[in-house]
Amino acid sequence: MSSRTTSARIEAAIGQLLRRSTRTHLYDNMVAGLDGVDATTYPVLSGIARWQPISATNLAQEIGIDRTATTRYASRLQQAGLVDRVPDPADARATLLRLTPAGDQIVETMRDRLVGHLEAATADWPDDEAQRFAVSLERLVDTLSRR
């Protein structure tokens, strides 16, 4: 990338995205009316949905939250009936986290809501444009979070 204005535009957009008001607004919308999940436990629930069955330690590394916080939020989700704990047959120290059917349903609802937002933002793009955008965004986030 060469243009400085392009960088400046990306910088401004990321700044807005990282603003607290944007984050809470987005998360609040996604979990509105859903019982047992909130803006705090959402990353944990979403991570379990993606990598299940997974141990708390591994999940913590995947989602970038401390493992003590991960296990506490997982406990909350378990109390809400969205997450299940099963012993790891390969390691008696470990416990594997999984979604319950209720958890499955809520995750699907949240994803549908976000997809709705994404579709609103990309409704008139060519099909392959969204795919290219996804790839670019992944690479950018990967770079920004590794520095």
Place this chain on the structure above:
Amino acid sequence: MSSRTTSARIEAAIGQLLRRSTRTHLYDNMVAGLDGVDATTYPVLSGIARWQPISATNLAQEIGIDRTATTRYASRLQQAGLVDRVPDPADARATLLRLTPAGDQIVETMRDRLVGHLEAATADWPDDEAQRFAVSLERLVDTLSRR
């Protein structure tokens, strides 16, 4: 956009970007070695730079942080010599926040660093891909943050 996997990828990337560890990591890098500003006060300093001179109440609305937190972080920045308070000539109740020359310098340094990160992340992209990405990201963020 139609593909569900594309949406899922964007969702995961945004989730990672909004995560606290990513944000603090990014902010920490931007303010490393700069005296008087940290990941918490950065949005306030950046907001003052953009909208100065501005009252604490108005700034709070712009950056999405409560006005009580805004005034406290502004006080920190003032103690560090980066921000100045001047009375509002139009309203004796109000106080306007402005950058000092030292604050100006630090803001410029931080922006250069972020732009540097972005250019490093997109160095090997084709020129038009970065531009398309910037446009797409702007529209997405705009959609996500709209009330």
Place this chain on the structure above:
DNA sequence: TATTGTTATACTCTATAACTATA
């Protein structure tokens, strides 16, 4: 001895409430 899960503790961020000065 190292690792997993968990709990206890302390620290920081942030919003709600309350107070003072001014419109």
Place this chain on the structure above:
DNA sequence: TATAGTTATAGAGTATAACAATA
């Protein structure tokens, strides 16, 4: 009476440290 700035207080998130069980 309403609003701006500020301070006090309380609630929530998160990391560090410590502990028991198991590798």
